[in-house]
Amino acid sequence: MKKLFILLFSFLTISAQAASSEGEEFKPGDLIMHHIADDYSWHFADGAVLYLPVILIDNGKFVSFSSSNFYNENHELVPYEGYVLNHGHIYRADASGEPSEDKAGLYDFSITKNVASMFVSVALLFLVFFSIASSYKKNAGKAPRGLQSFFEPIVIFVRDEIAKGNIGPKYERYMPYLLTIFFFIWFNNLLGLMPGGANLTGNIAVTLVLATLTLLITVFSGNKNYWGHIFATPGVPKWLAPIMIPVELIGILTKPFSLMVRLFANITAGHIIILSLFSLIFIFKSVAVAPISVAFAIFMFFLELLVALLQAYIFTLLSAMYFGGAVEEHDHVDDMGFGEGAH
Amino acid sequence: MDLVTPNFGLIFWQLVTFLIVMFLLSKFAWKPIMGALRERETSIENALSAAEQAKLEMQGLKAENEKLLAEARMERDRILKEASEAANNLVETAKTKANDEGARMIAQAREAIENEKLAALAEVKNMAAALSVDIAERILRKELSDPKAQQALAEDYIREVTLN
Known part of the structure; x- marks a missing residue:
């Protein structure tokens, strides 16, 4: 039995080597970058490609065609209607097609x-x-059932733990945004983990868009206290204002910036790790590595399932905290203790 | 570097789609869901507070019942006490009355007995007197039937008179 396995593995190793030596050299970096980058067509598997529509506005002129036009029969890139696809971007083609x-x-x-x-x-969000x-x-007025009973605790969690806990009594205004980003991020994180899914x-x-929306909502819901803390931080001498105000203004931007980078980096990193683990099989050119790669990849996949939820939660939680900071009615240090009833 | 360069088209689609999704979801999903959740929570809260209220009312009722019961008990005790007092009084009065009556009757009887005794004694005296006179008369008549005896008597009297 053991011998049979060794034989099988050695045979597969040989055939894998044979297969890879036929084509060009395998570059895991390119493969991974290609997988996590955007594309004009959707590869579900080899041969199952969905060519997506290209829409261009060229000096006010509306141009639209299928991205399949960029490829010839041999699946080589060709210019089409004066445009050419190069390294994942569309350029105007010059006379020579470059x-x-x-x-x-x-x-x-x-x-x-x-x-x-x-x-x-x-579509999935709407359906659900x-x-x-x-x-x-x-x-x-009855107990929830089915899909309702699965999502109800999550909605209640977002409302009670994320919104109520961090924003306070004015939480209701922010509920639609918080619920939408939470489920939007979570659903898309999970879809990104599906085989053939987009990143x-x-x-x-x-x-960037999600973080900007959080920034805009924070800035536009900022009350007197919020701006007061930025332009005249309590307890800080007036002569420090030239330093404090720029610092606080940068602080407004760093918060959504961190949101942007955190979600992007976490999800991309997860994809890169799983793809790297699979690439090991091809780097070592041996099927014997496969069980180890697959085991690690499965572990990573479960971790990614957790990260998908965790990042949705963190993005929503931090957004709620920023909103909470913007609408909070502060008790200043100087009226602590006898500030009760003054508000 | 391509990885961290935001793509303009994707920003556009993401912004438009996200805003539409948020609008539609808030209008047709979050609003009814949040409303239903709030409604259910208020109804549960109301039911709980109603139950609490009912419990309090029940306790109040129970306390009132107990109070009424205690009052009734006190009333009963009071009535019983009064009744027994009245009975005692009645018995006492009856007893005194009976005693008085008895005493009065005894006194009357004693008086009557005394009277009867006096009457009887008077009669006995009278009778004895009459008998004595009678006897004396008879004796005298017998004694003094002869003149000698009358003489002797007269002599006695005379003697007595001289002695006096």
Whole structure:
């Protein structure tokens, strides 16, 4: 039995070596970067490719075509209608069909893999939460059931632990945003872990938008106390203001910046680790590595499932904390003890 | 570097999609869900407070019942005491009355007996007197039937008179 396994492994090793020596050299870095980057087509598996629409605004002119036009029969990149795809970006093609450096006025609104994946997640979000909302209407005042009973504790957790605990009595205004980012991030994190899934929440543009929304909501809900703390921090001498004000203003920006980087880095790192573990098989050119790689990858996958939820929670929690800081009615140090009733 | 360069198209789609999702979800999902949750929580809270209220009322009722019971008990005790006092009084009065009556009757009887005795004694005296007179008369008549005896008597009397 043991011998049979060794034989099998050695045979597979040989055949794997044979297969890899046929093509060009395997570069794990390229493979990983390709997997976590955005794309104009969606590879589910070899041969199962969904070509997504390219939408361009070229100096006010609307151009749209399928991204399959960038490939010829041999799956080589070719220019199409004066545009060329190069290293994951669309450029204007010059006379010889090479990408030109001139990108002025060319805006790319293509439905990329990430956008398509986001649409899938949105459809899923609508499907799940509209059905839950309707079941709340159907059995009003009764115990939750089915999907409703799975999501209800989570919604209550977001409301009680995240919103109420950190924002205070004005929490209700922020509930739609907090619930939406929580489930949006969580669903997209999980979809990103699906085989063939896009790395949406590990894309800096996505986390940038989410963090910016948190920043805008924080800034626009900031009350007198919030701005007071920024422009005239209590307990700090006036002559320190030229230092304190820039520091506090930078502080406003670093908070959402950290949100942006944290989500992006956590999700991308998870993808990179799992892909690296699988790449080990091809780096060592041996199937014998596979059990170890797979075992570690499975472990990482479960960890990623946790991280998917954890990062959604952290993003929502920190957003709620920033909102809470913006709307908080402060008890200043100088009226501590006898400030009760003065507010 | 490509990894940390935000893509303009993706920013656009993400922003638009996210805002639409947030709008639709808040209108058609979060609002009814949060409303239903709040409603259920208030109804549960109300039910709990109603139960608490009922418990308090029950306790109040129980206390009142106990108070009433205690009052009733006191009333009963008071009535019993009064009744027994009245009975005692009645018995006492009856006893005194009976005693008085008895004493009065005894006194009357004693008086009557005394009277009867006096009457009887008077009669006995009278009778004895009459008998004595009668006897004396008879004796005298017999003694003095002869003149000698009458003489002797007269002489006796005379003697007596001289002695006096």
